Amino acid sequence: MGTVEVPELTSQPKTTATKRMTGAEAMVRILLEENVDMAFGYPGGAIMPVYDALYDHQDTIHHVLARHEQGAIHMAQGYARANGKVGVCLATSGPGATNLITGIADAQIDSTPLVCITGQVNSSLLGSDAFQECDVLGISMPVTKWNYQITRAEEIPQALAKAFYLARTGRPGPVVIDITKDAQFEEFDFAYQKCTSLRSYTPKPKLDLSKVEEAAELINNAERPYVLFGQGVLLANAEKEFKQFIEKTGIPSAWTIMGLSALETDHPLNVGMLGMHGNYGPNLLTNECDILIAIGMRFDDRVTGNLSTYARQAKVIHLEIDPAEIDKNVSADVPVLGDAKESLTELIKHVKPNSHEEWLQRFRDCDKEEWDKVIEEELHPTTDVLSMGEVIRIINKKTNDDHILVTDVGQHQMVACRYTNFSRSKSNITSGGLGTMGFGLPAGIGAALGAPDRTVIAVVGDGGFQMTMQELATIYQTKAKVKVLLLNNEFLGMVRQWQQLFFEKRYSSTELINPDFQQLAKGFYIPTKKVTERENLDKAIEEFINYDGAYFLEVMVGKENNVFPMVPSGSGVAEIRLE
Amino acid sequence: MQSELQEFTITAYTENHVGLLHRLTIIFTKRKINIESLTTSESETEGIHRFTIAVTETEEQVIKVVKQIEKQVEVLKADYYTKKEVVQQELALYKISTKSLTNGLEVERIVREHNARFLTIEKHFVVIEKSGFRRETMALFDELKPFGINEFVRSGRIAVSRERDGIGKDVEKILAEAAL
Numbered sequence: 001m002g003t004v005e006v007p008e009l010t011s012q013p014k015t016t017a018t019k020r021m022t023g024a025e026a027m028v029r030i031l032l033e034e035n036v037d038m039a040f041g042y043p044g045g046a047i048m049p050v051y052d053a054l055y056d057h058q059d060t061i062h063h064v065l066a067r068h069e070q071g072a073i074h075m076a077q078g079y080a081r082a083n084g085k086v087g088v089c090l091a092t093s094g095p096g097a098t099n100l101i102t103g104i105a106d107a108q109i110d111s112t113p114l115v116c117i118t119g120q121v122n123s124s125l126l127g128s129d130a131f132q133e134c135d136v137l138g139i140s141m142p143v144t145k146w147n148y149q150i151t152r153a154e155e156i157p158q159a160l161a162k163a164f165y166l167a168r169t170g171r172p173g174p175v176v177i178d179i180t181k182d183a184q185f186e187e188f189d190f191a192y193q194k195c196t197s198l199r200s201y202t203p204k205p206k207l208d209l210s211k212v213e214e215a216a217e218l219i220n221n222a223e224r225p226y227v228l229f230g231q232g233v234l235l236a237n238a239e240k241e242f243k244q245f246i247e248k249t250g251i252p253s254a255w256t257i258m259g260l261s262a263l264e265t266d267h268p269l270n271v272g273m274l275g276m277h278g279n280y281g282p283n284l285l286t287n288e289c290d291i292l293i294a295i296g297m298r299f300d301d302r303v304t305g306n307l308s309t310y311a312r313q314a315k316v317i318h319l320e321i322d323p324a325e326i327d328k329n330v331s332a333d334v335p336v337l338g339d340a341k342e343s344l345t346e347l348i349k350h351v352k353p354n355s356h357e358e359w360l361q362r363f364r365d366c367d368k369e370e371w372d373k374v375i376e377e378e379l380h381p382t383t384d385v386l387s388m389g390e391v392i393r394i395i396n397k398k399t400n401d402d403h404i405l406v407t408d409v410g411q412h413q414m415v416a417c418r419y420t421n422f423s424r425s426k427s428n429i430t431s432g433g434l435g436t437m438g439f440g441l442p443a444g445i446g447a448a449l450g451a452p453d454r455t456v457i458a459v460v461g462d463g464g465f466q467m468t469m470q471e472l473a474t475i476y477q478t479k480a481k482v483k484v485l486l487l488n489n490e491f492l493g494m495v496r497q498w499q500q501l502f503f504e505k506r507y508s509s510t511e512l513i514n515p516d517f518q519q520l521a522k523g524f525y526i527p528t529k530k531v532t533e534r535e536n537l538d539k540a541i542e543e544f545i546n547y548d549g550a551y552f553l554e555v556m557v558g559k560e561n562n563v564f565p566m567v568p569s570g571s572g573v574a575e576i577r578l579e
Numbered sequence: 580m581q582s583e584l585q586e587f588t589i590t591a592y593t594e595n596h597v598g599l600l601h602r603l604t605i606i607f608t609k610r611k612i613n614i615e616s617l618t619t620s621e622s623e624t625e626g627i628h629r630f631t632i633a634v635t636e637t638e639e640q641v642i643k644v645v646k647q648i649e650k651q652v653e654v655l656k657a658d659y660y661t662k663k664e665v666v667q668q669e670l671a672l673y674k675i676s677t678k679s680l681t682n683g684l685e686v687e688r689i690v691r692e693h694n695a696r697f698l699t700i701e702k703h704f705v706v707i708e709k710s711g712f713r714r715e716t717m718a719l720f721d722e723l724k725p726f727g728i729n730e731f732v733r734s735g736r737i738a739v740s741r742e743r744d745g746i747g748k749d750v751e752k753i754l755a756e757a758a759l
Contacts, residue, residue, distance in 0.1 A: 137598055142605045146652045147598070166652060199757030200594050200655045324646040 018191045023153035024049035024184040026192075027117070028057050030160045033192050036088050038079060038449060040064045040072040044092025045132060047119030049184035051090075064449065064478055067470040069096050071442040073103025074468065077112050078446025081429045082404055082454070086167045087446070089116045094132030097178070098139065102436055104174045105143040109433030110258060111235060113172035115163045116140075123151040123180040136178040145173030153186035157193070165195035170203030171322045172235060205323060207338040207346060215317045215334045216350030218291050224359045225251045226289035226314075228274060228303075231258035231432075232296015232321060236340035239263070239425045242295065245344050250355035252363050254282035256297045258432040261422040265401065271363040275303040276567045277414040280374075281366030283565070283573040286311050288362070295319045296340045299329035300433065309572035319343045373578040374564045379419065385558035386534055388415040388487050394538055395457065395485075396421040398545045403455040404429065406447050406482075408440030408464035411493035414563045416459045427454075438467030441484060445474055448482040448550075455545065457483045462514055463492045472524035475550045483544055484526075486554040489561065490514060497562045502569075521552035528552040587641045588665050588738045589632040591648050591657040592622055592750040599653050603630060606647045612636055616669075616735030623747055624754065627655065633736040655753050658746045660738070667738035671716035672698065673707040673723055674730035680705060686726055693719045704729060 021029075027050055031039065039061055043051045054063055066072035069091045076087030087107075091100050097118040107114045121130040137149050146166045148159045156179070163175040219225055233242045239262050246253050246263075252271045253263060263270045272279030274286075283305075286292070292314040297303070304310045307329060318325075318332035319340055326335040336343050378389030392415060395403075401421040407413040407430040417430065429447055431439040444458025465486055475482060496510040521528035527547060531540045537555065544553040567576045593599055600619065607614050615633040622629035634641065641659050648657040677700065679686050690697065695709035709719050716733055739745065 138601060141598065141602055142609065149597070197757070198652065199753060201652050322650065324643070324650045326646075328643060328646075 018189045020187055021190050022049065022053070022184065023150075023156050023179070023186050023188065024053040026153065026156050026188070026190040027160065027179070027184070028053040028061065029190065030157065030192055031061055031088065032057070033194070034160075034164045035085065036061060038062045038064065039088040039090055040066055040075040040079065040446065041090030042066055042069050042072055042092070042096060043090075044096045044119065046093035046121055046181050047090060047096070047117070047184075049181065050117065050119070050179075063090075064445075064474065066442065067473050068468065069099030070102055070438065071468050071471040071474065073100045073114070073116065074106070074436075074439050074442035075446030075449070075471075075474070076114055076116075077103060077107055077439075078406060078429055078443030079450035080112050080114060080446075081426070081443075082447035082456070083450035084426070085450075086113045086115055086164055089114060090118075091116070092119045092132065093121055093136070094134045096132075097134055097136040101139065101143065102434075104140055104176065106431050106434040106436045106439065107174040108143045108145065110431065111172050111231060112174065113167040114174040115160075115167050116174060116176045118176060118178045119184070120149065120178045120180045122182045124182070126151075126180070136176065140176045143174070144176050147176040147178070150177060150179040150183050153183050153188040156183070157191065158195075161193065161195035162198065165198070166201070170201070204321060204339045204342070205337040207342050208336070209346065211334055211336045212343065212346045213350055215293075215336055216347060218315055218317060218334060219249060219251075219293065220352045220354070222291040223356075224289045225249065225291040225293060225356065226285065227251045227253035227293045227295060228256065228297055229253055229259045229262060229295045230256040230297025232319070232340045233259055233262040234426055236296065236321070238296075238339075238341035238344055241341055241344035241348065243267075245348050245351070248348060248353050249351050250357075250360070251293065252356070252360050254278070256300070256303055256432070257417055257430060259297060260417055260428040261425050264423050265421040269360070271360075272367070273418055275300075276305070276569075277418065277563050277565065279367070279418070280370035280565050280576060280578060281363040283567060283576040284366060285362055287313065287572070287574045289314050291315050291317065293317045293319070294330075294332075295344070296321070298325045301329070304329060304573065305567045305575070306570060306572040309574065319347075370565065370578060378415070383558075384534070385561070386531070386537065386555060387561060388412055388557050389419050390534075391485070391487065391537065391541070391555050391557070392416055392419040392459075394541045395545070398541055399455055399457075403427065403457050404447050404451060406430070406440055406444040406456060406458040408458075408460040409435045409437045410461045410464060411489070411497065411561075411563050412459050412461045412487040414494075437464035440464055441468050442471045442474070444482040444484065445471060445478070445480045448480040449478065452481070455483065456481070457485055459485045459487060461493060462486060462488045462490060462512055462517075466512075466514075469520070472521065472526060472552075476525050479549065481549050483550070484552045485544070486517060486552070487557050488514070488517070488554055489557050489559050491559055493561075494563070496560070500560070500562070517552075517554050526550050526552045528554070530554040530556070532556045582637050582639055584635050584637060586633070586635050586662045587638070587659050588667065588736060589630075589634065589641065589645060589648070589657065589659045590738070590740070590746065591630040591632075592624075592655045592746060593628050593630060594653040594655070595626060595628050596653045599651070602651055603632075603648055606644055607634070610640065610644065612640065612644065618735040618737055622750075624750060627750060627754075631735065631737055656746045656749045658740075660740055664741050665738040666741060667712070667736050668710050669713055669716055669736055670708070670710045670734040671719070672730075672732050673709070673720065673728055674704050675707070675723060675726050675728055677701065677703055677705055679726040686723070689719070689722045693722070695719055
């Protein structure tokens with residue numbers, strides 16, 4: 001018989017009772033306090049004490065051993081975005097840490113909450129160019145929300161508490177904690193208290209109600225209002241409020257690639273994708289709306305094209321949590337600073353019910369034109385060559401629109417994001433801002449581990465796949481149920497497309513003479529299939545989806561297919577080309 | 580908004596944190612903006628540091644930079660000022676040979692006329708100190724040059740705003756709220 005422990009009643013904030021232990025042990029205890037049940041990483045000399053401490057907590061913290069630190073951090077990103085928790089990543093000093101940098105930069109630009117813990121050489125060796133020493137603080141500073149180097153064990157609780165707090169609050173982002181090996185070994189009296197505020201840091205700006213009223217007045221008097229939504233809606237868990245807002249006002253709404261899945265695909269007010277390879281209407285009509293309402297998006301240049309011709313006729317309302325995004329690229333007539341959920345909740349109260357049927361019809365007309373010139377042929381090709389679009393169409397059908405889509409970067413990414421149907425929020429994971437090739441496979445593994453109840457499909461191209469394909473071994477080791485769909489066109493397709501359109505078809509270093517991916521997948525003990533004929537596609541995808549476990553499906557698609565529409569680089573959104 | 584280049588002074592009140600200087604300079608490096616001078620010291624509030632950064636840029640760009648500075652976790656408050664909005668000074672030190680003094684009263688006259696002073700007179704060299712605008716410290720430099728300047732150094736710009744309270748008041752408010 002065990003005894004039941006009754007917690008002491010106290011008015012003091014809850015803290016772990018002080019206990020003597022090593023820095024490394026304290027770090028693992030903090031991970032537990034912060035509700036971390038999974039970490040991604042790769043051991044090495046300078047982080048060994050932490051790994052040793054993890055050995056005692058294998059039941060509570062599952063450590064995923066990647067095959068490269070870049071793989072580990074993209075897994076942590078995929079995990080964080082599928083699961084909503086902070087992704088945790090561990091690496092050793094020097095090359096271990098530098099291999100994380102690409103993923104850190106990716107997480108920074110896409111606002112993904114991560115805590116990366118890197119080992120560092122002994123504090124006595126700092127600055128001596130010791131073995132595997134690297135200035136991790138300096139090198140990660142431009143791409144982190146915050147970073148800190150721990151050289152004494154007693155700094156650990158406060159530094160890690162701040163790290164978790166900063167990673168997940170406000171506009172989320174990656175934090176790096178660099179800890180010297182001696183601080184990991186050092187014994188100290190451990191107590192932990194979570195961080196809940198910092199005097200120099202304002203996670204959510206206080207909502208200015210006068211701005212909300214100003215915005216509402218513009219919206220109430222608008223004839224052709226237009227909503228652009230981004231990841232801010234997802235990060236604020238504001239999907240419900242967002243939908244209420246657009247339904248009440250009847251405003252057509254287009255998404256950035258990071259905002260994808262915040263609104264279900266078949267919603268009548270979902271007019272499609274913005275940007276370089278977005279839909280025709282959403283781009284063209286940007287320059288015809290009278291009020292542009294940007295919600296949790298940052299006017300990336302891939303969305304706006306040439307700024308000097310972007311929505312000049314429109315008054316701009318910008319709902320945004322980060323003050324530094326206001327007027328950064330597009331100046332806002334009415335900035336509404338705050339968390340999207342809070343801002344929308346207030347805004348809904350002040351806007352009048354409305355519909356904009358005629359205006360919405362303009363989007364439908366554009367859709368029709370795009371359908372006739374681009375989409376019909378992409379989804380139902382009339383040639384023998386398989387298209388990426390038809391593969392995605394069949395996936396939609398077989399998954400009932402209820403899967404998490406993870407993509408790498410390039411043509412397949414644009415096609416998958418354009419044509420995947422979403423019925424559930426937080427179902428799209430891609431490298432939006434940094435455009436990191438090699439992201440897809442490891443992020444898919446992280447997503448599958450972070451959302452084990454969902455079907456996770458990682459769509460990758462043959463270029464990006466080969467950047468991190470060693471992570472197939474991690475799939476085998478972890479049994480992550482990720483479905484890997486390789487759309488193989490034997491080219492670096494997007495670069496080739498640009499070479500075709502803008503460099504006189506001079507295909508400089510874009511053709512890939514590929515290995516046998518089937519043999520490769522077999523070597524990693526992953527069930528695999530290759531499709532080259534249309535007649536085999538449907539059945540292969542069915543098997544791919546229904547297989548209980550990881551699966552590798554390779555589909556040979558048209559070598560020189562292009563993604564359209566396209567706003568050529570440097571052009572305005574209204575110069576969008578359908579062919 | 581002014582889109583031509585002009586002189587600006589950027590001020591930031593911050594926590595005293597290792598690496599924050601690097602974090603702030605990255606904001607300029609990323610945009611290829613040259614920092615003309617940068618000084619940091621403790622502010623009127625104990626434990627709170629103050630950065631004073633001098634740049635020549637467009638106002639549009641400076642506004643964006645200030646927002647990025649304020650976005651950094653350890654920064655309490657940042658703002659920018661045009662030349663007219665601050666009282667500013669620089670400090671210059673000039674080291675010349677003691678012999679220059681023994682050949683007549685010329686150097687002493689120059690120092691007096693420029694409202695400068697002798698900081699120290701040693702056997703082999705003297706150090707002259709002058710504070711003022713850059714054109715004033717440089718005018719003295721030009722006059723002393725014929726006597727041979729062995730070393731010359733000018734500090735970065737330090738400046739206080741012409742507003743009654745400046746952003747120091749905002750910082751006080753932030754600290755008072757945090758203390759509650």
